[in-house]
Amino acid sequence: TLNSTKKLDNGIEMPRLGLGVYKMTEPEEAYGAMEKAIQVGYKAIDTASLYNNEEQVGEAVKNASVSREELFITTKVWNTDQGYDETLRAFEKSLTKLNMDYIDLYLTHWPVVDKFKDTYRAIERLYDEKLIRATGVSNHEPHHLEALMATANIKPMVNQIELHPYLTQLENREFAQKHKIAITAWSPLGRGRVLEDAVINDVARKYNKSAAQIIIRWHLQNDIVVIPKSVTPSRIAENAQVFDFELSEEDLQLISALHRDERYGKHPDTFK
């Protein structure tokens, strides 16, 4: 069900499916998408200070028929705000915009060279102060995580990376599994481009599901937290109808074999 969660290393339960809200800068559009998602049972929203819609997240959560505690809110510190003191200040701003007294998960958006370790130290402090329920990072390669973990007191609980059938991220996933770091897939549908894939559409016909549902299900069965984005109400609902069927091992493999190292975003080593 939509209440299905992934247990993070500190015991916190993170919803396995959430709404991603990147490029929803029109306030009404963002609010409408979040309102719809919560109405149909989504329990998580993935935002970032960069997305410029934390205020709408706050409003949608405040007006929801479910309580704040039932929802899981992720936000991120943007690259120009990194560093120890800067991150603490950026967090305060996000918290104010979100109009909340805590956030479930706070992430370093990208590993800014010479800053990401200090950024993460600030995130650890926020965790110690109970202002966030879990710590994490985004776009960190194993070498970034190794560098962090060499000095960190608290291991990051989540790494959010670009991941979809054309970019299966085996190395990152193996590293994460070994260190009990949960993986969240961003652009889980490859920004919509993997939806056209012929193999995925064949599988979709077989299960009488849409291509989007097949891809989301593939993530879930691979133990990957998934945050597809849509502003279209029918698609928001469709993307959540993924707990009533199961892909066979054979079909999972067929989809994994589509990997072709194709990125729609930047690489963490050259993102500037």
Ligand code: NAD
């Ligand atoms: P996505 O892979 O979720 O694709 C979204 C696009 O797919 C939509 O704009 C729409 O055109 C299409 N789509 C969605 N559902 C559909 C359906 N049922 N049928 C047909 N088309 C459908 O791409 P995304 O928005 O890039 O990624 C999702 C979320 O990941 C973002 O909103 C954001 O929260 C997060 N993200 C994080 C980072 C990061 O650096 N951490 C970077 C990019 C995105």
